[in-house]
Every structure is written in structure tokens, then in C-alpha cells.
Amino acid sequence: MNLKGRDFLKLLDFTQEEILYLIDLAAELKEKKKKGIPVDTFRGKNVALIFEKTSTRTRCAFEVAAHDLGLGTTYLDPAGSQIGKKESIADTARVLAGMFEGIEYRGFEQEIVEELAKYSSVPVWNGLTNEFHPTQMLADLLTIREQFGYLKGIKLTYMGDARYNMGNSLMVACAKMGMHFTACTTAAYFPAEELVAQCREIAAETGGSVTLTEDVMDGTRDVDVIYTDVWVSMGEPDQVWEKRIRELSPYQVNADVMENAGEKAIFMHCLPAFHDLKTKIGAEMGERFGIQEMEVTDQVFESKQSKVFEEAENRMHTIKAVMAATL
Numbered sequence: 001m002n003l004k005g006r007d008f009l010k011l012l013d014f015t016q017e018e019i020l021y022l023i024d025l026a027a028e029l030k031e032k033k034k035k036g037i038p039v040d041t042f043r044g045k046n047v048a049l050i051f052e053k054t055s056t057r058t059r060c061a062f063e064v065a066a067h068d069l070g071l072g073t074t075y076l077d078p079a080g081s082q083i084g085k086k087e088s089i090a091d092t093a094r095v096l097a098g099m100f101e102g103i104e105y106r107g108f109e110q111e112i113v114e115e116l117a118k119y120s121s122v123p124v125w126n127g128l129t130n131e132f133h134p135t136q137m138l139a140d141l142l143t144i145r146e147q148f149g150y151l152k153g154i155k156l157t158y159m160g161d162a163r164y165n166m167g168n169s170l171m172v173a174c175a176k177m178g179m180h181f182t183a184c185t186t187a188a189y190f191p192a193e194e195l196v197a198q199c200r201e202i203a204a205e206t207g208g209s210v211t212l213t214e215d216v217m218d219g220t221r222d223v224d225v226i227y228t229d230v231w232v233s234m235g236e237p238d239q240v241w242e243k244r245i246r247e248l249s250p251y252q253v254n255a256d257v258m259e260n261a262g263e264k265a266i267f268m269h270c271l272p273a274f275h276d277l278k279t280k281i282g283a284e285m286g287e288r289f290g291i292q293e294m295e296v297t298d299q300v301f302e303s304k305q306s307k308v309f310e311e312a313e314n315r316m317h318t319i320k321a322v323m324a325a326t327l
Helices: 017-034 056-070 087-099 110-119 132-148 165-176 193-208 216-220 238-251 255-259 282-290 308-326
Strands: 046-052 072-076 102-106 126-127 155-158 182-183 209-213 224-229 266-269
Touching: 017 132, 017 165, 017 308, 046 056, 056 072, 056 126, 056 308, 087 102, 087 110, 087 193, 102 110, 102 255, 110 126, 126 132, 126 308, 132 266, 132 308, 155 165, 165 182, 165 193, 165 209, 182 216, 193 209, 209 216, 216 255, 224 255, 238 282, 266 308
Parallel strands: 046 072, 046 102, 102 126, 155 182, 155 224, 182 209, 224 266
Antiparallel strands: none
């Protein structure tokens, strides 16, 4: 498998075999790290990390993965880059490509990272856009395979707002890998019809499926993975909190949901999670709306079925695989 020079913008661009190769490579790199075997074969090379949206996991994962590979990193936060403001995306891509061997972008519209890739002569990696989050998907697939031993046929239900990067990306990932994806939420929060149709076509070839339902018990019965995300994403105005809490509270992941899924089911979340009042926003929402938890209860988050921290660690191993394969 040769992915050298390839961009990593969304899983729709990759075959099932290529995705499996990246997961296998991530598992190999993870094992080497646990055994203390160095993999710093890219010494003397450097990568640029553009973060128009700040992050804990994505930044740490890219920086640690890069350092493990021997790569130098330059972090550009929202104040540290002129991309799209004083310098066009096309010009930024060509400037950075002359100085770095790879470019990561985490920010807003998918078209931005696509344009970066168009004008860059070095690989561009999508650290998150409004539409897709492909590095998270590799981490999720690796985590699921570690827990169950396989991917094909796994039933995954995503609860909450399925219209944006996480709902979209999980649907694509499941379709590509022959898994069964269910978006369990109110109809207003279903993924876009065009992408649903595209994923159903892919699933028809791989043996997977795509289901949309508003019924919590039907949508979560006897599934392998229950997945959720925060109800309000970065950059969205505070005014939407009240509406989201009102409309999405019926789709909270709680003990009843996990019991309906069954003892074998695992809980996953890309983090950060509002499972208690120990964050500034969590405390504020608790005071405003009289709630203790939002998308997931603390009981589920802290349960043995929860694999959120294994999942978070796997961000680093899978991002390392992406960089190693494409460089």
C-alpha cells in the first residue's frame, strides 16, 4: 500500500483497504510505542499545524505523533496565521509547502482544507472541519476493533446532532467498513439527504447499512457502540443552548440506553463531554437550566462500558499512522 504524497481530507476519498491499512499501521505504531521502540525516521522534516479552532486532543495528538516520528512542528493558532485574512488560502498553501513537508488544518468549512490541498505540493491533513473529522474516525475504528476484534457487521448508533462533522464522518466510516450506522435523533438533526444517499450506496457494496430513526429504544436495541457528542459545537452562539437542550435531551445517553444496547455495548465520545458540572460551560448550563448532565450521564461516562479515554489516546496513534503513511 503506497499512500505517499496523499492528502487526508475525508474518508470518502479512501477505499476500505486503504482505511484498514492505516488502522493496521496505527496498531503497529502503538505497539512499538508501548515497547519503547523508536520510530523517529523523519528527523530533519517539519510540519505546520494550523488551528483556526483550538483543541486539546487534536493538537496534542499531532504534536506528540510528530515528535515520535522525529518531525519538527510549528503551531499556528487563530492569532498566529493570516490564512484567509491578509493572505489567501492558495498563497498560504504555497508558502507553507515551501517550508514544511506536511500541513494540518483544523477549522471551519471543508472547502478551506480542500483548497489548501489543491494548492499545496505537500500532504494536507484535515484535523477537523464543520463537515468532516477523518482523524477522529480512524481513532474510533481502531478503538472499536480493539474492543471487538473486528469491524465488519458492527452496529453503531450515534445520538444527538447528526448534521455536522461527527454524524457525517461516522456514517461515512461505517458505510466504508461494512458496519451498520444508525442516527438516533429528532428528524431535524438527521444528516443531509445527499450524504445519506451516498453512504447508502457505499454500504450496499460493503454489506453495511444506514438507518435514521427518532425512536430511542428501536435505535439503540442490541447495538455494539453507543456514540454521542456535545450538543453545541465550537463557534456556535450561546443562544442555541436552550433549543438544543430542549430538543436533544430525549436523546441523552443514560443507563436505560446502555441497558437497551446490552452488556456487550461500549460507549464512545470524541470529547470534551458535558457529563457533570466541572467545566465553566457545564456549570453555567446547570445554573441556567437546572440540569446536572447533558449529552451523557456521569454514570455512563464513568462506567466500565465507557471507552472514551482509550479512544482519546488512539487519536495520537492513528494520526501518527496518517503522517507516516503520507510522508
